[in-house]
Amino acid sequence: MFGPLRAGAVDELMVVGQLGQSLDGRIATPNGHSHYINGLPGRTHLHRLRALVDAVVVGVGTAVVDDPQLTVRLCAGPCPARVVLDPRGRLSANARLLACDGARRIVVTTPQAAARFPAGVEIIALEAADRGIAPATILAALGERGMRRILIEGGADTVSRFLATGCLDRLHVMVAPIILGAGRSGLVLEPLERVDQAMRPPVRAYPLGDDVLFDCDLSAQRLPIGRANRST
Numbered sequence: 001m002f003g004p005l006r007a008g009a010v011d012e013l014m015v016v017g018q019l020g021q022s023l024d025g026r027i028a029t030p031n032g033h034s035h036y037i038n039g040l041p042g043r044t045h046l047h048r049l050r051a052l053v054d055a056v057v058v059g060v061g062t063a064v065v066d067d068p069q070l071t072v073r074l075c076a077g078p079c080p081a082r083v084v085l086d087p088r089g090r091l092s093a094n095a096r097l098l099a100c101d102g103a104r105r106i107v108v109t110t111p112q113a114a115a116r117f118p119a120g121v122e123i124i125a126l127e128a129a130d131r132g133i134a135p136a137t138i139l140a141a142l143g144e145r146g147m148r149r150i151l152i153e154g155g156a157d158t159v160s161r162f163l164a165t166g167c168l169d170r171l172h173v174m175v176a177p178i179i180l181g182a183g184r185s186g187l188v189l190e191p192l193e194r195v196d197q198a199m200r201p202p203v204r205a206y207p208l209g210d211d212v213l214f215d216c217d218l219s220a221q222r223l224p225i226g227r228a229n230r231s232t
Contacts, residue, residue, distance in 0.1 A: 057084075139225045174208070
């Protein structure tokens with residue numbers, strides 16, 4: 001399950017997206033409640049992923065709504081650098097992922113954003129286009145700072161953007177045996193006219209308690225991004 005994360009097939013970077021969802025593809029109820037769709041084995045798998053990567057990335061929407069810690073608590077292993085994508089400076093300086101606990105804390109933003117963060121938080125200012133900062137630009141900037149294995153943990157919009165732009169090597173979809181019936185969808189991509197236009201990556205399924213992990217190999221569509229700076 002974790003063997004493919006050892007090295008990237010396209011360049012030195014290995015980028016993994018992760019989503020936890022219901023049988024009907026929902027990641028939260030209509031009012032945003034999501035704790036917890038997946039069971040303990042599924043959540044433990046997510047913490048193992050965190051322990052294996054150099055950086056865990058979330059969008060500012062997830063950071064604001066869920067206020068996650070993004071630490072490793074359910075298994076042994078080091079905590080990765082915590083990265084939040086915040087092009088407009090929405091993140092509160094009191095967000096839990098900015099807590100000073102020894103892990104690197106990074107905010108990816110734009111030169112136009114005016115936000116203040118606690119001492120020790122690294123700021124990466126990148127130019128944005130119409131749909132925000134390009135995923136490839138974000139990954140290149142993290143690679144320049146020595147991060148080679150990168151986990152895109154959420155939310156749905158962030159993971160979808162990295163998938164749509166060919167910036168994921170693998171996608172881990174953890175499906176729980178529940179049906180929510182309504183709520184936020186896990187992946188939202190451009191609509192297709194025909195079923196035969198759909199992505200059909202090689203997939204392996206692993207039972208984890210009552211959940212099932214679908215490990216999707218996206219390396220065939222991953223675009224070259226760059227190499228990690230090993231001197232950092």
